[in-house]
Amino acid sequence: MSTQAATEDLAAVIGLEVHVQLETDTKIFCGCSTDAADAEPNTHTCPTCLGLPGALPVLNEGAVEAAVRLGKALHADIPERTTFHRKNYFYPDLPKGFQLTQYDAPICQDGELEVRVEDRRRDIGITRAHLEEDPGSLQHVGGSIDTADYTKVDYNRAGTPLVEIVTEPDFRSPDETRAFLAKLEEVLEYLGIYDAERDGSLRVDANISMVSADDLAGEVDDAVLAEANRTEVKNISSHKGAQQALAYEVTRQRNAIQRGREVEQETRHWDESRGITVSMRSKEAEKDYRYFEEADLPPLEVSDWKERLEIPELPDARRERFREEYDLSEEAASKLTSTKEVADFFEEIAREYDPDLAATWVADNLLGELNYRDMAVTDLEGRFDEFTRLVELVAEDEITEKNAREVVLRGMLDEGETPDDIVEAEDLGKTSGDEVQAAVEAAIAENPDAVADYEDGDEGAINFLVGQVMQKTGGSADPGQVNGLLREELDE
Numbered sequence: 001m002s003t004q005a006a007t008e009d010l011a012a013v014i015g016l017e018v019h020v021q022l023e024t025d026t027k028i029f030c031g032c033s034t035d036a037a038d039a040e041p042n043t044h045t046c047p048t049c050l051g052l053p054g055a056l057p058v059l060n061e062g063a064v065e066a067a068v069r070l071g072k073a074l075h076a077d078i079p080e081r082t083t084f085h086r087k088n089y090f091y092p093d094l095p096k097g098f099q100l101t102q103y104d105a106p107i108c109q110d111g112e113l114e115v116r117v118e119d120r121r122r123d124i125g126i127t128r129a130h131l132e133e134d135p136g137s138l139q140h141v142g143g144s145i146d147t148a149d150y151t152k153v154d155y156n157r158a159g160t161p162l163v164e165i166v167t168e169p170d171f172r173s174p175d176e177t178r179a180f181l182a183k184l185e186e187v188l189e190y191l192g193i194y195d196a197e198r199d200g201s202l203r204v205d206a207n208i209s210m211v212s213a214d215d216l217a218g219e220v221d222d223a224v225l226a227e228a229n230r231t232e233v234k235n236i237s238s239h240k241g242a243q244q245a246l247a248y249e250v251t252r253q254r255n256a257i258q259r260g261r262e263v264e265q266e267t268r269h270w271d272e273s274r275g276i277t278v279s280m281r282s283k284e285a286e287k288d289y290r291y292f293e294e295a296d297l298p299p300l301e302v303s304d305w306k307e308r309l310e311i312p313e314l315p316d317a318r319r320e321r322f323r324e325e326y327d328l329s330e331e332a333a334s335k336l337t338s339t340k341e342v343a344d345f346f347e348e349i350a351r352e353y354d355p356d357l358a359a360t361w362v363a364d365n366l367l368g369e370l371n372y373r374d375m376a377v378t379d380l381e382g383r384f385d386e387f388t389r390l391v392e393l394v395a396e397d398e399i400t401e402k403n404a405r406e407v408v409l410r411g412m413l414d415e416g417e418t419p420d421d422i423v424e425a426e427d428l429g430k431t432s433g434d435e436v437q438a439a440v441e442a443a444i445a446e447n448p449d450a451v452a453d454y455e456d457g458d459e460g461a462i463n464f465l466v467g468q469v470m471q472k473t474g475g476s477a478d479p480g481q482v483n484g485l486l487r488e489e490l491d492e
């Protein structure tokens, strides 16, 4: 098809395999801790995750529950029973010589995830999501994967629970994959089964082929996609990486086809520092893996787990509810549902104070100041009460909005102080009505010339008097209010 395609318009067909580390305390088939971020290499290991002879796997219920919750969120089918298989291949990151994974009875099948790209809605089909164990990690010394002097291996990661989410070849551009991955991460975080901060917690294999644009118009014939030669790009660890690696492949494959060459069906490696993909090996066929069912793990009955396990309201539903319930703009509702923490936080404040005030303070002021400092709402962990107190001070009119934003909020974020301490130290408490009234009267009594000018029709004189009152109140009075009070006195 390549020679024929050379004369036609070409379009990209993309499918993703996304590996997500599930957040559990222990590994998927043994009791070793998964929290090895600061551990010495090869210290979080045992005979099971090292694959020593005679060691038996025991399935971690928490990992299965996380996968079932994900399945619900993706509107996937959860089978009555699910099984595990051995996928045999030889590579140093795999001490047993096989990976325990799922094959013909995965925990989730036939789901979908709705994505928005600019203003278009795209429903991306989820072929399957299956559980498996993470291999160990390799560290290439003195170069990258193809040029290193030698390689070190660390089995702390081996056995970390993974869910591999395989999409249908439904993406038509690298941008769409970026939107999908962002959305998927949002859902995973809402479900509380994933830690985005952990290194390597999301890894992507991106499959891409170029086919004739005509073949993609209308109903797509599966046979066309099955026939197209695709490359599978590995070693992608971010949304941006996926987008860049795929954009590179679009150009590379298009050039090859236009020069009359065939695109090889192969596995390629994304070299992030060089911004290119490099050929690694021809793509192994499924039969190479000699899959067979793991005799040490009996089939698992999961028919009633879907009913039993609850999932929280997900980002799309929550955004819609926020728009209606709190009468928010699309933009504000999106910002306020970007993470579960932000959304929970907003709702807590909105219930107690005015939702408009809560929306302004969380979506604009707080997120704006955090963003400016490269911080996230999670950096405020344990200080939510302080922020609520700040909103309360504004709601009850005890400090001006300007001081709240420019002095108190910034002091909280930069100096780690509490709102009440800042208000006291900076003497920000709004001057009471009586004090302002007294200052107005004093300013009038002390400045007969300005009063006379005002009475002669000189509007500028009022500004001078406002300035006098502001001075007397140490700047804590509201200038608009002072102006009104002065006119009331003078116009009597």
Ligand SMILES: Nc1ncnc2c1ncn2[C@@H]1O[C@H](COP(=O)(O)OP(=O)(O)OP(=O)(O)O)[C@@H](O)[C@H]1O
Pocket (backbone or CB within 6 Å): 013, 014, 015, 016, 017, 166, 167, 168, 169, 170, 207, 208, 209, 224, 225, 226, 228, 230, 232
């Ligand atoms: N013509 C195509 N162009 C781009 N991607 C495709 C095409 N056909 C299928 N794909 C995608 O390739 C991926 C296949 O993943 P799957 O895990 O089923 O098989 P695999 O990559 O052969 O196996 P392995 O898990 O060993 O890598 C899916 O994401 C699918 O959408």
Ligand SMILES: [Mg+2]
Pocket (backbone or CB within 6 Å): 017, 164, 166
């Ligand atoms: Mg796969």
Ligand SMILES: [Mg+2]
Pocket (backbone or CB within 6 Å): 017, 205, 232
């Ligand atoms: Mg693959």
